Amino acid sequence: MILEVDAKYIKDMLNNPDLQPNATINRWIQGILLFTFELRHIPANKHRGPDALSRKEPTEEDWAERTKRWKKKIGENFLQF
DSSP: OEEEESOTHHHHHHHOGGGOOOHHHHHHHHHHTTSOOEEEEOOGGGOHHHHHHHTOOOOHHHHHHHHHHHHHHHHHHSSOO
């Protein structure tokens, strides 16, 4: 499996797990290293598809739906005596 990422530091982190002082990150690294894969760094300016998905601007409909859900949620839980 080939894993393409735009975060270059991940490769160093996986290649040098002993340098990570955080136990949670060390467990994450150990779990990931159970899989066989090749990690390739793709610079962000060439890795636009996945990046675009995470940076998608919300539309008016998205905001309306979020606001509706938020109002419903706090209406049920807010200022109840």
